[in-house]
Amino acid sequence: MSRMKSEPTDLSVQDLLDAATNICGKSVELRLIDAIQPIRFYVLATSIYHLFDTGIFDILCQNGESSIKNLGKEKGLEQDKLSGFLKYLKNEGIVDEREGCFSLTAKGKSLSNFRGWYTMLIGGYGQTFLQVGEKLKKGAGWATRDATKVGIGSCEISHYDAIPLTRDLIAEIPKSCRRLLDLGCGNGLYLVDFCKAFPEIEAWGVEPDEGSYRAATELVRQVGLQNRIKLTRNSAVEFLHSDFNYQPDFIVMGFVLHEILNQEGEAGIVNFLLQITKRFPDIYIIVIEVDLKIDAPTIMQHGLSLAYYNPYYLLHYFTNQRLETQLFWEQLFAKCQLDLIAKKTTDIQVDSTGLEIGYLLKRKE
Numbered sequence: 001m002s003r004m005k006s007e008p009t010d011l012s013v014q015d016l017l018d019a020a021t022n023i024c025g026k027s028v029e030l031r032l033i034d035a036i037q038p039i040r041f042y043v044l045a046t047s048i049y050h051l052f053d054t055g056i057f058d059i060l061c062q063n064g065e066s067s068i069k070n071l072g073k074e075k076g077l078e079q080d081k082l083s084g085f086l087k088y089l090k091n092e093g094i095v096d097e098r099e100g101c102f103s104l105t106a107k108g109k110s111l112s113n114f115r116g117w118y119t120m121l122i123g124g125y126g127q128t129f130l131q132v133g134e135k136l137k138k139g140a141g142w143a144t145r146d147a148t149k150v151g152i153g154s155c156e157i158s159h160y161d162a163i164p165l166t167r168d169l170i171a172e173i174p175k176s177c178r179r180l181l182d183l184g185c186g187n188g189l190y191l192v193d194f195c196k197a198f199p200e201i202e203a204w205g206v207e208p209d210e211g212s213y214r215a216a217t218e219l220v221r222q223v224g225l226q227n228r229i230k231l232t233r234n235s236a237v238e239f240l241h242s243d244f245n246y247q248p249d250f251i252v253m254g255f256v257l258h259e260i261l262n263q264e265g266e267a268g269i270v271n272f273l274l275q276i277t278k279r280f281p282d283i284y285i286i287v288i289e290v291d292l293k294i295d296a297p298t299i300m301q302h303g304l305s306l307a308y309y310n311p312y313y314l315l316h317y318f319t320n321q322r323l324e325t326q327l328f329w330e331q332l333f334a335k336c337q338l339d340l341i342a343k344k345t346t347d348i349q350v351d352s353t354g355l356e357i358g359y360l361l362k363r364k365e
């Protein structure tokens with residue numbers, strides 16, 4: 001106490017004011033740091049997407065470490081820019097640098113399973129989010145997206161949630177199914193997963209987007225399943241009206257009906273589903289959709305809702321797609337004379353929100 005009283009101080013009035021601000025509330029600097037964290041994460045998310053998309057992530061996984069020179073050579077990248085990119089990621093704890101060589105940190109490696117979320121939300125919809133302001137204006141139309149990255153990213157995500165969910169629904173089909181038709185198959189990952197898991201299955205995938213169709217063709221070739229998987233580039237609706245020689249036992253539409261709903265309207269989609277069961281009366285139909293619950297306050301505070309579903313809902317309002325509620329889909333299925341054989345959601349270890357719903361449907365007897 002006596003020290004405080006007797007020692008002279010050279011604090012200025014401003015120092016004292018700043019100190020008082022610090023005591024009474026956060027300093028401007030602390031508030032600034034808080035306020036711009038979203039910018040930090042925006043750039044970080046974009047950079048992680050590029051880390052995957054450029055192939056640098058895969059090379060670092062394969063080789064353990066690599067110099068800028070070797071990485072640059074292998075991928076045809078400019079060394080100066082690459083150096084800046086990797087040093088940025090080093091400061092974010094994604095890569096390590098030792099004697100001029102870069103490697104992934106444990107945090108960097110742990111991103112590996114989650115590539116799909118970056119492919120879809122940043123590669124596919126990054127441009128969409130930047131157009132939100134402009135597209136809010138009356139008559140501004142839809143924002144753009146990279147449909148190929150959306151299809152590929154969606155399939156990469158589905159590997160963890162919708163594909164296991166589809167398998168659970170297949171287990172409810174009371175007969176053995178051998179011929180699968182996947183409408184809106186993206187990069188064909190569903191088809192490949194199913195053909196690997198069920199050696200007796202043959203499959204046909206239909207995908208309108210040229211890039212996704214090409215990616216699917218390449219994937220099927222890579223895994224050597226060309227003799228069991230056929231692919232067609234077309235929309236589901238046109239394909240159904242075309243002259244193809246295939247009698248599927250079950251059809252999968254993973255996150256596709258809400259695309260067709262906005263393209264064709266409600267009457268169009270009813271007609272589409274009726275056409276399916278008219279052409280294939282005994283068909284089992286598996287539909288995976290996300291329940292529109294952007295207004296449900298409790299579920300929207302779930303960690304996965306804030307990290308994924310909230311941006312996911314947002315982008316649908318701005319692109320040519322229409323998410324709907326469970327009630328909407330169930331009423332629509334009833335209109336199409338479809339019985340709900342089973343309804344399930346994702347494994348809670350992967351997604352405990354219950355927002356992703358899988359339906360197994362069959363024409364009413």
Ligand SMILES: C[S@@+](CC[C@H](N)C(=O)[O-])C[C@H]1O[C@@H](n2cnc3c(N)ncnc32)[C@H](O)[C@@H]1O
Pocket residue numbers: 147150151152154155156158162183184185186187206207208209212234235236237253254255256259260263
């Ligand atoms: C969100 S992705 C889903 C991909 C995959 N089915 C999955 O479950 O991850 C939607 C896919 O539907 C395709 N699509 C959009 N309109 C379609 C249509 N009219 N007919 C068939 N597919 C369509 C898109 O090109 C895209 O590949």
